[in-house]
Amino acid sequence: xxxxxxxxxxxxxxxxxxxxxxxxxxxxxxxxxxxxxxxxxxxxxxxxxxxxxxxxxxxxxxxxxxxxxxxxxxxxxxx
Amino acid sequence: xxxxxxxxxxxxxxxxxxxxxxxxxxxxxxxxxxxxxxxxxxxxxxxxxxxxxxxxxxxxxxxxxxxxxxxxxxxxxxxxxxxxxxxxxxxxxxxxxxxxxxxxxxxxxxxxxxxxxxxxxxxxxxxxxxxxxxxxxxxxxxxxxxxxxxxxxxxxxxxxxxxxxxxxxxxxxxxxxxxxxxxxxxxxxxxxxxxxxxxxxxxxxxxxxxxxxxxxxxxxxxxxxxxxxxxxxxxxxxxxxxxxxxxxxxxxxxxxxxxxxxxxxxxxxxxxxxxxxxxxxxxxxxxxxxxxxxxxxxxxxxxxxxxxxxxxxxxxxxxxxxxxxxxxxxxxxxxxxxxxxxxxxxxxxxxxxxxxxxxxxxxxxxxxxxxxxxxxxxxxxxxxxxxxxxxxxxxxxxxxxxxxxxxxx
Numbered sequence: 001x002x003x004x005x006x007x008x009x010x011x012x013x014x015x016x017x018x019x020x021x022x023x024x025x026x027x028x029x030x031x032x033x034x035x036x037x038x039x040x041x042x043x044x045x046x047x048x049x050x051x052x053x054x055x056x057x058x059x060x061x062x063x064x065x066x067x068x069x070x071x072x073x074x075x076x077x078x079x
Numbered sequence: 080x081x082x083x084x085x086x087x088x089x090x091x092x093x094x095x096x097x098x099x100x101x102x103x104x105x106x107x108x109x110x111x112x113x114x115x116x117x118x119x120x121x122x123x124x125x126x127x128x129x130x131x132x133x134x135x136x137x138x139x140x141x142x143x144x145x146x147x148x149x150x151x152x153x154x155x156x157x158x159x160x161x162x163x164x165x166x167x168x169x170x171x172x173x174x175x176x177x178x179x180x181x182x183x184x185x186x187x188x189x190x191x192x193x194x195x196x197x198x199x200x201x202x203x204x205x206x207x208x209x210x211x212x213x214x215x216x217x218x219x220x221x222x223x224x225x226x227x228x229x230x231x232x233x234x235x236x237x238x239x240x241x242x243x244x245x246x247x248x249x250x251x252x253x254x255x256x257x258x259x260x261x262x263x264x265x266x267x268x269x270x271x272x273x274x275x276x277x278x279x280x281x282x283x284x285x286x287x288x289x290x291x292x293x294x295x296x297x298x299x300x301x302x303x304x305x306x307x308x309x310x311x312x313x314x315x316x317x318x319x320x321x322x323x324x325x326x327x328x329x330x331x332x333x334x335x336x337x338x339x340x341x342x343x344x345x346x347x348x349x350x351x352x353x354x355x356x357x358x359x360x361x362x363x364x365x366x367x368x369x370x371x372x373x374x375x376x377x378x379x380x381x382x383x384x385x386x387x388x389x390x391x392x393x394x395x396x397x398x399x400x401x402x403x404x405x406x407x408x409x410x411x412x413x414x415x416x417x418x419x420x421x422x423x424x425x426x427x428x429x430x431x432x433x434x435x436x437x438x439x440x441x442x443x444x445x446x447x448x449x450x451x452x453x454x455x456x457x458x459x460x461x462x463x464x465x466x467x468x469x470x471x472x473x474x475x476x477x478x479x480x481x482x483x484x485x486x487x488x
Contacts, residue, residue, distance in 0.1 A: 014142075014143075014146065015142075015143050015146075016141065016142040016143050032143075036147065036208070036209055036212065037143070037146075037147070039208040039209070040146070040147075040207065040208050040209050042208075043205075043207065043208050046205075047205075
């Protein structure tokens with residue numbers, strides 16, 4: 001599963017975000033996640049892909065940027 | 080002389096259910112909510128009599144909020160919704176300025192257990208990021224504030240078994256003294272996770288399943304008592320100043336007229352007569368009434384061998400000759416010991432007893448201990464149309480004692 005479709009699935013199912021709102025350019029704040037929820041959300045993602053998002057890289061804005069970062073971290077781990 | 084303070088709403092999420100009328104009726108009829116439960120797993124566990132609360136937050140709390148709430152907080156928010164609804168306070172009557180005074184012993188016990196499981200069993204430092212805000216004992220109060228937009232003080236009293244009695248007493252004082260017009264006050268506790276139960280088992284205070292059936296395992300004042308039955312749940316009362324209540328034109332359930340607290344300074348786990356006496360005497364003095372005016376006591380009596388006779392001695396000492404003419408019962412016989420929520424449940428039951436003129440029984444008392452030789456209302460509840468004034472006692476581990484005095488309205 002690509003990072004983006006996983007993010008979209010978790011947001012819809014676990015965080016009850018309206019699927020119409022889950023768009024590549026949406027930010028997590030747009031989707032109603034507060035800072036604690038964002039940390040928990042990243043924890044889900046890290047667990048799913050067995051990666052760690054370094055603190056200095058957790059500065060993404062949109063879902064697209066988050067997915068790109070995760071895809072990059074997955075690739076680094078594979079290589 | 081301060082303002083008069085009334086109970087104008089009740090919200091329950093307890094082993095007997097959520098509907099306060101049916102909870103009272105079942106307690107009055109001696110219908111036990113206690114059952115034998117397998118705690119832990121088939122291989123690594125134990126069969127324990129417990130008072131479990133059937134609770135499904137699904138339709139009551141938004142899914143994303145539930146994710147960040149321990150069970151005690153979820154129960155507290157639903158109990159608060161029930162209490163606000165029963166009082167009608169939510170409909171634009173200053174709920175925003177209310178206070179929240181909660182009792183809670185352990186907080187998110189099951190979340191703490193999960194955190195330790197990750198650390199010790201999975202040998203991982205990567206537990207859930209929200210573990211800390213979920214295990215706080217103050218979580219239930221915070222979530223009530225968040226859920227209903229209440230911006231007054233949101234305080235939590237963590238005083239073991241006396242937590243919610245003290246919370247109600249402190250809310251009573253804040254309203255009486257004019258600091259607040261209304262408060263949501265009570266307690267929440269949910270520690271029936273296996274790690275907590277194993278710890279309680281080791282203390283040797285939990286009741287064994289009784290031969291007449293696990294539902295009769297909580298036996299305060301009885302010769303065959305073996306300890307207390309742990310329960311879980313949340314209970315919220317709406318407390319209001321007389322002026323606010325009159326403005327709204329709402330009939331109260333009962334009035335709170337006195338509150339007393341003391342500490343034994345004696346033992347971490349053993350009760351002491353003098354400390355309990357002091358709490359009761361202070362509460363009666365606070366209510367400005369004579370001991371002879373008390374008709375009923377909802378006793379703390381949990382069903383431990385040492386605790387129940389100590390409370391009987393303390394009552395004899397405070398009430399003198401009148402002790403043998405008043406009725407006292409331990410409703411823990413059917414709802415178990417909800418620890419941080421227990422006092423609030425017992426205050427709610429006492430308030431409903433006054434409202435209805437009905438004294439609930441010590442339902443399992445079939446073979447009274449001669450050391451407990453007062454009228455402990457064995458087995459059957461009692462019609463008491465003249466019931467006017469009652470006391471509710473809570474005596475905690477650590478030696479903290481709290482007594483509230485309630486009056487029929």
